[in-house]
Every structure is written in C-alpha cells, then in structure tokens.
Amino acid sequence: MGVSILGLAWHSLVNRSVSALLTVLAVALSVALFLGVEKARTAARAGFDQTISGTDLIVGAPSGQINLLLYSVFRLGNATSEISWPAYQRLAARDDVAWTVPISLGDSHRGFRVMGTTSAYFDHYKYGRSKPLTFSEGRAFDDIFEAVIGAQLARDLGYEIGTPMVLTHGLGTAGLSDHDNRPFRVVGILAPTGTPVDQTLHVPLEGITAMHVGWETGTRNPLADTLSESVIRSFDLTPKTVTAVFVGLVQKGTLLRTRRAINSDRQEPLLAIIPSQALAELWAVMGNAERLLLAISGFVVAVGLVSILTSLLTSLNERRREMSILRATGARPSHILFLMLAEAGGLGLAGGLIGMGLIQLIFSLTAPLLTASYGIALPGTGLSIIDGATLLTVTVAAILIGVGPALVALRRSLADGLSVKV
Amino acid sequence: MEPQTCIELRDVTFAWPGEPALLDISRLTVSQGEKLFLKGASGSGKSTLLGLIAGVLSPRSGLISVLGQDQAQASGSQRDHLRANRLGVIFQMFNLVPYLSVLQNVALPCRFSPDRARRVSENGGVNAEARRLLAQLGLHEPSLLSRSVSALSVGQQQRVAAARALIGQPDLIIADEPTSALDADSRDRFIALLNAQVDASGATLVFVSHDGGLAGQFDRALDLTTLNRAARRQRTD
DSSP, rough: OOOOHHHHHHHHHHTTHHHHHHHHHHHHHHHHHHHHHHHHHHHHHEEEEHHSBBBOOEEEESOOOHHHHHHTOOOOOOOOSSHEEEEEEEHHHTTTTEEEEEEEEEEEEEEEEEEOOOOOHHHHOOOOTTOOOOEEEEOOOTTTTEEEEOOOHEEEOOOOOTEEOOOOSSSSSSSSOOTTSSSEEEEEEEEOSSGGGGGGGEEHHHHHHHHTTTTTTOOOOGGGGSOOOOHHHHOOOOOOSSSEEEEEOOOGGGGGHHHHHHHTOOOOEEEEEHHHHHHHHHHHHHHHHHHHHHHHHHEEEEEEEHHHHHHHHHHHHHTTTHHHHHHHHTTTHHHHHHHHHHHHHHHOOOOOOHHHHHHHHHHHHHHHHHHEEEEEEEESSSSHHHHHHHHHHHHHHHHHHHHHHHHHHHHHHHHTSOOOOO | OOOOOEEEEEEEEEOTTSSSOOOEEEEEEEETTTTTEEEEETTHHHHHHHHHHTTTSSEEEEEEEEEEEETTTHHHHHHHHHHHHHHEOOOOOSSSSTTHHHHHHHHHHHHHHHHHHHHHHHHTTTHHHHHHHHHHHHOHHHHHHHSBGGGGGHHHHHHHHHHHHHTOOEEEEEEEEEETTTTTHHHHHHHHHHHHHHHHTTTTEEEEEOOGGGGGGEEEEEEEHHHHHHHHHHHHH
C-alpha cells in the first residue's frame, strides 16, 4: 500500500484545498464562459440558418440578395420597389413552380410589422428542419379583415382571439381618428417559432389593399374614413403589387435553371435568390462580431490559466520543506517535477471539467424554458468535439505553465540539500 | 575479520560559490555497522557534511566513498539512487510530510525505492513492516497510525521519522540533531530505541548533535570542530 506519486500530489493539494479550490473555480468560470460563447455562437448560427426552410427561391424587385433576404424574411428595412401583380401571376403560372406565396410588406402596427399574404403561407412557410407553422390558438384567416398574429406579438400586446385592431397605412403608432370602417380582428395565434414570424401580424393581401383605400396618392385622403365597410368591401381589392414571393419548385433539380429564367425575365426585372445562399452571405457579414466575442472569451481563459501560475508560485515557499523531506526520503528530481506538473495539470483538468459541467447544466436548465416561451431551440449545445478540444488545450496549457514553477522548486530542492529550511 | 568501510572521506573541501571554504576534512572513516557520534556546534559544517555524504551536495575536491560509491564522481541520478535505496535520514524537526498519515509517512521511502519496497515485501508488506517498526519504537497504539502527523508530540514525530529512515533496511542511517527538540527523558529513550533498531538491522549510524553528553551512548565519538580544518581556521581567526 502507501501513497503513489500521484497520490502525493493529490494529498498535497487537498492540504491546500482553499487556494486550490479558488484556482479551480477561476479556471472553471473562464472555461464555462468560453464554451458558453462558443455554443451560443453555434446555436445562433444554426438558428439563423433555420429561419426559413422549404422555400426554394425568394423573388423580389432587383436590389441585392442580402437586402431582399432582410426585408422578406427578417422584416428588416424596406423594399425599394415592388413586383407587379401580372409579373407575380406569370411566376405562379410557370410549369416548374409548385407553389407561390406572395407577401406584401411596408406597414406596421404598434411597432410590429404587418404582412399581407395568402393562407397558403401557413401551409408552405417552414422554419428549422422543415417545421411548419402551427396555431397555438384559432385558425388561418379567410376574410379580408381577419388577422393571424405571431406568438411574441400576442404576448407583448396582450392580444387574444377576437381582439379588434386598428390598422392604417404607414408606420405610425396610432391613427388620427376611428377606423371602424376597417374592423380587423385576431382569428389565429401562431405557436412560437424563434423566427421573425413571432413578431409579425399576418393579414390577407386584400386586407392590405383595404388599408390603403384613401392613400392611393401617397397622402391621406380626407374622405378615406368616411367610406363604410361595405363600400370598401365592394372595391376590387386585388393588389396591384406585391413585395416578394416565396417559391417552391416542382423539382429541386431545376433550382438554378429556374432562378436564371426568373432573373432574365424580359417583361419585368426580377431578382430570385436562394435563401440558404443569401443566409450564408449575410452571416459572413455578421460573423466578425461573434469572432471578436470568441477572442475575448479566449483571453479570459488565459487569465484563468494565469491564476494557476499564481497559485503554483505562491505555494512554492510553503512547499519548500515538503520538497526537502521528499528529496531526503529518496525522491528524484523527476519526482519533484512530476509533483509540480501533476498539480498544474490537475488544476487545469479539474477547472476544465467543472467549467464544462457548469455550461452543460446552464444550457440544460435554460433550453426547455427558451423553447417553451420563445420557440428558440439551442442546437449544438450538447457535448461536442469543441468541449474535448478545450479541455485538452486547457490541461496541456496548465502543464506548460507549471514548467516554470516546477523548475524553481527543483532548483531549490537541490540547493537546500538535506537541511530543511523552515 | 576486518570490518568493511561504510564511509570514507579523504581531503574533502566544500564551499558555496564565492564564499570561503566551509568544510575541509583530511580524513574520516566509518566502518559498516558502526554507530558514530559526531559532535558539532551550529556553524561547524555538520549539515554540509551530511549533505555531502547523502549526495545532495557535491564537494569542491576530494573523495567521498559511501557504501562503495564515490559520491564526488557519481552522477546526480547515481547519488539519488544510492540515497533512495540505501540511506535513511532523520532531521532535527519537521521531519514529516504534514498531509500524510503516520503510516503513509513511514511507507514513503518504499514509494521512491524499488529495492526497499522489495525488501519490505519479503518481510510481509509495507504496512506490516511499518507497524512493526513503529511498535518497536514505542508507538503501539493502533489509533495513532492513521492519525494526522501534526497531532503527534515532537517525541512521537521523531520516532515516526526514525521508523521511516529504517524501513526497507537501509545500510546507513544519518541523523541530524534528531533529539535537540526533545526533553532529556524522551531524548535518552529515543537514542536507546534507535540504537536497538540499528543494531537489529545491522545498519551504520552517523548521529550528529551539539550535545557532547550523548557521546557515551555510541560506539565512537568525534568532534567535528577538530575534524574540520576550515572550522578550526575560523575559530583562530
């Protein structure tokens, strides 16, 4: 029996448990921060990529593909121009197109974007891994003045099924007068998706046209509010333009050919983009910020490792006697080196493992909460190759850091000889 | 039959770099099985001498033969090897590793020396041998064995240190003022117990103390102050 050399390192460390624990804690927190940032980054990337799926092409008026993606999918910014209704009809009639969902943007309601579309939107719009939109309450709209609202909008504004809404043209927060001639009301609330759909108010395309009655000139016609509901309903509410069109193809194989055909339409200039491609390009733009964050958390890990160095150096004096005794009882210089390096590596390994466990715990506690209330899945937050690589790197770095103090301890133990300095 | 030589020093000098000579011994011989008492006041170079014999210090010049190995010529790892396998060391105080139990402290040399571990396993294993030595040094109580060493009295600690030095039958025991922290009763008892165990194992003992009154309990006594010409010079300065 007796105590192994590794056991000696362990007993010695336990003997100084308070400072050892503090060191491990510093390393653990820094590793947890680093892994947290890394995993959140992966999850954000994955969640971002899954904002839209199942849609083969997005078609809009020519601008840039990021611009089109931003306003059609993320509801950010505005379209500079629109697609004419006949152009949309030609697109929908193409043989290689299986389905189309036109959308019309440009209005907002109390800070949330209003999107005009058809009920086909609820069948064809997919997010995540081809997850369809589902209703937590109610149903899709089938009348001009019916609206379907996203989960976050419902929560923030406290809207329920049947809540009446005043929708007018423009981005103002409230109308100047009553608009009871355009009585929109909520008929459906969507389940949380973790995408911009949650913040969107969906109405039929005809509803958008109805909102715009009296605004045809671009300024508000004083007579607009005098029109009765039945008069508005009697108008031809077919939109003259749409902002963008989501397109599904009959065969994925024709993707590039169809895209080229749409982009070279002779009658009206159009821009067709492939969502995944545009998302990748957009991420490349946004990626710098998250790389900076990762670099900063990397430096925090370095600070954590420096705390190991501090701990080793401060322990050298109190261990001087210990090292002399070990030398006198037969410990070779290699044993002294091993003791110091094992301690450094042990502190790094323990800190790394605890940091890993900590971040797993945090994610496993918060993930169900996030999914339930925001529909945000945190993909890629489980144990991964990154965890293993981080653990290995931290441990090896800790051992390398231990080399300096180990050599100091060795030199002292040789110089002290057999006389124990106290 | 002439007893074999355990330690032989010839014309040994030692000095720390940039300092005057601390040790200058023309001749010192210790036979195997002999119990030598070295009287040395503080500053007489006794710790340096023991460091040279144990091979943790290297002389500036001269020959230091310990158990047939010239420590002055041997490599660091050869000296480490000799110390681990064939030497036992007892200090003045603070002999024990504070975070190990009594038994673990006694067993420590067997961890560093395969030779001592092998000899101990022939005697029934590390624990049995440690218990036997502790018992013969007057530490019988079973509760004592697993206790933290800091809970022991100084006298008990020194006996644990003696047991550690003796485990695995080393050929040479070096004791550096092991009794100076003890009162008269425990001092005499400690020396008697140590001598009995050294006799039983046939080891050689070099016992250093400033207290010349202890000399009578050993085979032979030398005064380091007269032996060490460097110390003599300092005295006459």
